[in-house]
Amino acid sequence: MKLGVSPDTFPPRSHEAKRISVVDAAASVFCREGFAGANIDLIAVEAGVSRQTVYNHHGDKEKLFIAVVRDLTERCNAGIFATIATFPDRPADLEADLVAFAERMNRNCICNRDGRFLRKLIQAEGERYPELFAEWREQGPGRTWSALAARFARLAYAGHLSIDDPDVAARQFLALVNAELQITFMLGGTPTEEEVLRSATNGVRTFLGAFAKRKMPAGKQPALAHA
Amino acid sequence: MKLGVSPDTFPPRSHEAKRISVVDAAASVFCREGFAGANIDLIAVEAGVSRQTVYNHHGDKEKLFIAVVRDLTERCNAGIFATIATFPDRPADLEADLVAFAERMNRNCICNRDGRFLRKLIQAEGERYPELFAEWREQGPGRTWSALAARFARLAYAGHLSIDDPDVAARQFLALVNAELQITFMLGGTPTEEEVLRSATNGVRTFLGAFAKRKMPAGKQPALAHA
């Protein structure tokens, strides 16, 4: 009740710390074992608390699962939008800048712990919690694609790219820079730095091959090229 | 009625039929519930046999799971190679032919029951059965990509495309024509015919934007490009 400003109010300190510890451990176990296979005792041990503490904090297994997904969704979305904020709006070297951006995106949002865990939970349990993952879908990919499409549209408007449909281009950009990581993702692995870099490099090269400045809408149109 | 050639020897008929029925039901239940959540009783009911029959045929839950994965892998690989055999080696209309090929690939190998089930099992249990899925990886994606890369190389050699690395191009082709289906796949859904067509169309258009005949190897080469 003191500390009017930045409230660590009621729960002293390690209360919240334990809650986080439990959610983290639960994320790990749910991902490894699936919802049905996850064992509350194991989560408790991995979190370094007693089983009763898990129940005190989260009520039951399903509520704990939902807390895990909400937590991951929130952090992943924050990471994605923070990364999109670093998009190269005024590129010095378009190819190099896009490769660097793609690498940040992959490393900080897709390949990191939260990204891998959230993806796996969605794939494994998405059908069991429709409204939970519908929420993720709207707040996550939906807004991600829009934001990224807007950045590409801006690059096009500034004359760096030639894009028909920025939304399609945004989705294809992400698909391309991940093209070489698909199998690793499927099997739950973490790509090496080098794999991430190579996939990003190859993906951006192809992306620019399709969308870089020169554009001829099917017919020949050499007249506009007054460089 | 001995059929000396193709021996349906001892086990008469519905024996094998029941085995298949069990494996099919098991695939469905394992996918819906995960390995730990799958219930042998439920599999038996869904297969229309008694629980004991399940055990008679497959021994235990783990052996049944392995049989399911092997079965799916085999059928999926067969489908993929059959589809690759329809690749347009001598295209009349390159874009239209590639779109049609991509649609076949998506519809018959990726979006069908076997494809969705196998993908989900790999994602959910891949880490638990390393050698089982390593086998899939080599026989499936590994050979798929090689075969597809060879087809693209042939198109390039015939002068229809300009490709540096056919393996990379093959992976990017698949990534592009699936770009718009990712979220649906993640949540376990089945895309509509129209979504498949649109994703294939957009993907092939971008692919050809990057790899269609004209090529400038990254560095500027304005000597040749006097527009």
Next chain:
DNA sequence: ACAAATTTAGACAGCCTTGTCCAATTCGTC
């Protein structure tokens, strides 16, 4: 129609898991 093999239903033991309860202990704060 007969004999062998297969399938079925049901019961069963053994094990594991969830979620609750409680008494003893520790922790943070005053």
Next chain:
DNA sequence: GACGAATTGGACAAGGCTGTCTAAATTTGT
């Protein structure tokens, strides 16, 4: 040091699941 809240460990009931066993019913080949 003392107080109240949080945590712990352990016991516990209820229920579910796997895998086995058996005797009866059914199917199959001849």
